[in-house]
Amino acid sequence: MIELRQVSKRYGSGADTLQELSLTLAEHQFTCLLGPSGCGKTTLLNLIAGFVAPSSGQVLLQGQPVRKPGPDRGVVFQDATLFPWMSVLDNVRFGLQQQGMNDLQSTAVAREHLELVGMLPHQHVWPIRLSGGMRQRVAIARILALRPKVLLMDEPFSALDANSRERLQDELLRICDLCPTTVVYITHNVDEAAFLAERVLVMAPAPGNLRADILLPSPRPRPRTSQAFRAITGQLRSELDRLPCCISASLPDCLCSVEK
């Protein structure tokens, strides 16, 4: 589904953020990228999304090289980045209209997906009136409405309080069950990865960005208090413990500008 061939990325003349990374992600699999900040997780996601181009190597989606961002790869950012000048409904309709849908169709599809994330009662509200968790729900709806081949999520729930985060994790799994999607999910949180993922890639700073590739036992959702869940978090923690802490990134991912 997604294939990276010997991908390297550096910003400006700095050191490599990613070095010679090769990776294949299967269709309809939920993959978590787990690792400390500064290890290139977001860079990897931006490469797949098409926001940045690799310095060398190739990023392929279904065999086709990725050149620019597009609705087949929906991104949910850490901040919801809903357009504050549009109502919730119009935010979801925006992408649909770009695909050439008329008003009637786009409204129907947008409502259907707002319903899916439980935000239909708030369809006429302005984003500023919503809590962080509600905004992320809308952000997810506006992506799902476009039926993307890939769902890219960059620590989408990390700014939320613990309770909302777990509720949204539950919802995300339920939604993935309803409409199977390939998900690439970035997190630095072991519990989150253990709860959501079918496959966990433990990442570290270059060289050797990929430190571990772990397939998790299949039944999901895994109850957060179960023995199996604790076994997984223990395994992931021991992988992370081998990494150096306090990485000084040459350039934080969030500061890199969008390449056009």
Add this chain to the structure above:
Amino acid sequence: MIRRLTITLLPFLLFLLLWQATALLVEQLRMVPFPTPWQTLLRLGRLAAGEPLSDASLYRHVGDSLLRWLTGFGSAAFAGLLYGLAAGMFRRLELATGQMVHLLQLIPGLAWIPIAILVFGIGEPATVFMIAMAAFPPVAMTVLAGVRQLDGTYLRAARMLGAGKRAIFFRVLLPGALPAALSGLRLGMGNSWRVLLAAEMVVGTGTGLGYSIVESRWSLDYTAAFACLVVIALIGVLVEYGLFQPLEKKAGRYYYLEGGPQP
């Protein structure tokens, strides 16, 4: 409500007192007449009733000044908005011209006088040109900065959602830059209003509030000059409370971006 009113009005009353005291002191110490608030108010009343000032009515002066201002500011605002959006969309344009706009910003409005007079001669177009030159840079720069702020967040999101150039311009850049544009317009308006009055004083426009102030000075009619200053202040208050504050309030309702006040 009453408390707020007192807090707002108190400094104003103090100012009037200070003015009165200055008038008395100057008259006592320097033996020259200095218009008091009361005299100024009376004169303003007579001018408002139609008493001519520098061969024209007060209304004519105010109208001419406002017209010049709106012409100069309007064209500069339009150009500034257009430039800011275009430079925000096409990075090459910004690279090529951004420094020049910065330089323009550094040139005080009145410094354009020789150029304005050489190009347009003495008269209306020269004044309008100076006003426009004073208003353009702040509008252009704030709009550009506003668009830049959208980069990385809203622009990224729009492209990811499949938006083309047209949709990005009209549905993302334009509404997204609105708060910045509003503060740019406000800056530009203030700049150009000040330049307008100064230009009228120097270029010799024949009418206008700035012209009347200078004329009153030559004819030692200081009360009239003071009355004109009061009119200028009143126009400023009107624009601020009648135009910008309601506009910003309206925009603020939807446009609180990240970090804005939460409900």
